[in-house]
Amino acid sequence: xxxxxxxxxxxxxxxxxxxxxxxxxxxxxxxxxxxxxxxxxxxxxxxxxxxxxxxxxxxxxxxxxxxxxxxxxxxxxxxxxxxxxxxxxxxxxxxxxxxxxxxxxxxxxx
Amino acid sequence: xxxxxxxxxxxxxxxxxxxxxxxxxxxxxxxxxxxxxxxxxxxxxxxxxxxxxxxxxxxxxxxxxxxxxxxxxxxxxxxxxxxxxxxxxxxxxxxxxxxxxxxxxxxxxxxx
Numbered sequence: 581x582x583x584x585x586x587x588x589x590x591x592x593x594x595x596x597x598x599x600x601x602x603x604x605x606x607x608x609x610x611x612x613x614x615x616x617x618x619x620x621x622x623x624x625x626x627x628x629x630x631x632x633x634x635x636x637x638x639x640x641x642x643x644x645x646x647x648x649x650x651x652x653x654x655x656x657x658x659x660x661x662x663x664x665x666x667x668x669x670x671x672x673x674x675x676x677x678x679x680x681x682x683x684x685x686x687x688x689x690x
Numbered sequence: 691x692x693x694x695x696x697x698x699x700x701x702x703x704x705x706x707x708x709x710x711x712x713x714x715x716x717x718x719x720x721x722x723x724x725x726x727x728x729x730x731x732x733x734x735x736x737x738x739x740x741x742x743x744x745x746x747x748x749x750x751x752x753x754x755x756x757x758x759x760x761x762x763x764x765x766x767x768x769x770x771x772x773x774x775x776x777x778x779x780x781x782x783x784x785x786x787x788x789x790x791x792x793x794x795x796x797x798x799x800x801x802x
Contacts, residue, residue, distance in 0.1 A: 610789070611789050613789075613790065613791075615793070620779075620798075621795060621796070622781065622793055622794060622795035622796050623733065623781060623793040623796075624793075625790055625792060625793070628789060628790050630789075668732075670733075672789060676721070676738045676740075676745055676746055677723070677735040677738055677746055677748075678735065678791060679735065680725075680732050680733040680734075681732060682731075682732045
């Protein structure tokens with residue numbers, strides 16, 4: 581598999597529920613970042629977690645990182661219609677570029 | 691809040707033509723990047739730029755591509771002779787002293 585693979589590929593949940601997306605990667609990282617992309621639009625940075633951190637919060641977002649399993653998760657609590665978007669994890673391996681996964685398409689149902 | 695801007699938002703060109711995509715990074719940032727996203731595919735790194743020179747480039751960034759910081763504010767990506775497969779969304783990003791790269795809204799390039 582490639583560096584930075586999200587699962588599931590697509591996720592549909594009811595508004596108000598929590599959404600969890602996972603990311604796995606293959607090599608050592610400096611940090612891992614999550615981005616959101618609304619359809620056909622730009623990439624919005626959500627949160628960055630460093631390799632020596634295990635959990636980070638930002639508003640309704642909670643990110644975990646397990647470097648032993650080379651995996652991360654993004655939890656969005658109390659989802660809203662506006663959260664409908666694609667979510668990408670991106671890994672930074674200290675070589676000044678970030679590698680994106682294929683993303684999870686999240687659809688919040690009214 | 692400062693943000694990265696890109697122009698144009700959509701560029702249509704004929705195969706073989708040269709295009710220049712423009713970006714204005716966040717003003718106090720020193721590290722600049724171009725990425726592209728072919729429709730339905732993942733975002734791919736093209737090139738990073740620091741101190742007026744390329745610091746890293748991917749295998750996609752061949753001799754047809756070049757980058758330039760012509761003045762204190764703009765950062766450009768030039769494709770000399772466009773191919774059909776260059777059709778994609780091109781994103782510029784910039785970074786300050788921290789690790790976060792901030793992305794612009796993208797330029798959609800359509801090569802006919």
